[in-house]
Amino acid sequence: MSAIQVTGLTKRYGELTAVDDVTLSVGEGEFVGVLGPNGAGKTTLLEMVEGLRRPDGGQVEVLGEAVWPRNPRLQPRIGVQLQASSFFERLTAREQIRTFASLYGVGGAIADEWLERVGLTDKADARVEDLSGGQAQRLSIACALVHDPELVFLDEPTSALDPQARRNLWDLLSSLNDTGRTVVLTTHYMDEAEVLCDRVAVMDHGRILQVDSPAALVRGLDAPARITVAPGSLGAEEAAAIPGVAEASEGVDGLVLVTREPGAVLGVLAAGDHLAGVSVQTGTLEDVFLALTGREYRA
Known part of the structure; x- marks a missing residue:
C-alpha cells in the first residue's frame, strides 16, 4: 500500500x-x-x-x-x-x-x-x-x-x-x-x-x-572512474598506454587515470606493483544531480 x-x-x-x-x-x-x-x-x-x-x-x-x-x-x-x-x-x-x-x-x-x-x-x-x-x-x-x-x-x-x-x-x-x-x-x-x-x-x-x-x-549515469596513483609511482606516458585508460593527467594527490574499465586498469597497476596509495572514485549521486539539472548558478 x-x-x-x-x-x-x-x-x-x-x-x-x-x-x-x-x-x-x-x-x-x-x-x-x-x-x-x-x-x-x-x-x-x-x-x-x-x-x-x-x-x-x-x-x-x-x-x-x-x-x-x-x-x-x-x-x-x-x-x-x-x-x-x-x-x-x-x-x-x-x-x-x-x-x-x-x-x-x-x-x-x-x-x-x-x-x-x-x-x-x-x-x-x-x-x-x-x-x-x-x-x-x-x-x-x-x-x-x-x-x-x-x-x-x-x-x-x-x-x-x-x-x-x-x-x-x-x-x-x-x-x-x-x-x-x-x-x-x-x-x-x-x-x-x-x-x-x-x-x-x-x-x-x-x-x-x-x-x-x-x-x-x-x-544509469555510466560515469567514468577516476583512479589516483601516488605521486612518483607511475609516469603519465606509461599510464596513458595502459589499455582502458582514456586520459592520464597530474592531479593534486597524484596521477589521475580516467577509465570506464577500472577492473582491468587496476589489474595492470597491480601487476606493475603500483597499487600502494591508490584510490578509486566512481560516479556519485552528485554527478547524477548535475547531469540532470545542470551546473548554472540558481537564485
Missing part, C-alpha cells in the same frame, strides 16, 4: 508554474528524498502533500486519506518539520516541546526523552530565542516527532547542523525508518540522500526528472 499517492499535482503563482503535473508514489515504510536546486519546487510539493497548501490541479492521498480540504484525521498521524522553524515566544526548549506534545495528548516525560534524543538536555531551560541555529533546528525536528507519527516530512532537516550533529541525526532518522515509519525529506546534501534514502526523486523546474534508488541512478 502507498503511504503517499500524488497524481498530476500542479501549483501556479501567476505565470510561474512551481509544481508542474507531478506524479509520485511513496510506499509504506519507505525513505524517499526529493532533490533539486533552489526554486525547483521541492518545498511547494511537500507543502501540498502535507495539506498546508491548496493544489491548483491533481490529487494527493496520504495514508489513504485526501489531504485537501485540510483533513483533521491526518494531523495526529503525520509529523512535519518545515524549512523555517516557528516557536512560541519566550518559552524554554523544554516548555516548547512539552507544549507541542500536549497538543497530541503526549506526556511531559516523552517530550523530555525527545530533548535527550536530539542532544538538547543541557539546553532544556534555555529560551528558544537563545538557541543557536543548529540547536533550534534539532528542537524543530524533535517537535515534529514527539507524537510518534506514522509519516514524517522533513524539509532540509540538517541545513544548519554541524557535521557531528548531522551524523547523529542520520542515525535517528534511520532508526525511525527501521521501525516502519515512512520518511520523506528534501536535502541539498547528496551524501545524506545516498546514505538514508531507499529512493530519490530529482526535481527541477517543477517537474520530477527521475526517480530511483541512488545506486541505480549512479549506474
Whole structure:
C-alpha cells in the first residue's frame, strides 16, 4: 500500500508554474528524498502533500486519506518539520516541546526523552530565542516527532547542523525508518540522500526528472572512474598506454587515470606493483544531480 499517492499535482503563482503535473508514489515504510536546486519546487510539493497548501490541479492521498480540504484525521498521524522553524515566544526548549506534545495528548516525560534524543538536555531551560541555529533546528525536528507519527516530512532537516550533529541525526532518522515509519525529506546534501534514502526523486523546474534508488541512478549515469596513483609511482606516458585508460593527467594527490574499465586498469597497476596509495572514485549521486539539472548558478 502507498503511504503517499500524488497524481498530476500542479501549483501556479501567476505565470510561474512551481509544481508542474507531478506524479509520485511513496510506499509504506519507505525513505524517499526529493532533490533539486533552489526554486525547483521541492518545498511547494511537500507543502501540498502535507495539506498546508491548496493544489491548483491533481490529487494527493496520504495514508489513504485526501489531504485537501485540510483533513483533521491526518494531523495526529503525520509529523512535519518545515524549512523555517516557528516557536512560541519566550518559552524554554523544554516548555516548547512539552507544549507541542500536549497538543497530541503526549506526556511531559516523552517530550523530555525527545530533548535527550536530539542532544538538547543541557539546553532544556534555555529560551528558544537563545538557541543557536543548529540547536533550534534539532528542537524543530524533535517537535515534529514527539507524537510518534506514522509519516514524517522533513524539509532540509540538517541545513544548519554541524557535521557531528548531522551524523547523529542520520542515525535517528534511520532508526525511525527501521521501525516502519515512512520518511520523506528534501536535502541539498547528496551524501545524506545516498546514505538514508531507499529512493530519490530529482526535481527541477517543477517537474520530477527521475526517480530511483541512488545506486541505480549512479549506474544509469555510466560515469567514468577516476583512479589516483601516488605521486612518483607511475609516469603519465606509461599510464596513458595502459589499455582502458582514456586520459592520464597530474592531479593534486597524484596521477589521475580516467577509465570506464577500472577492473582491468587496476589489474595492470597491480601487476606493475603500483597499487600502494591508490584510490578509486566512481560516479556519485552528485554527478547524477548535475547531469540532470545542470551546473548554472540558481537564485
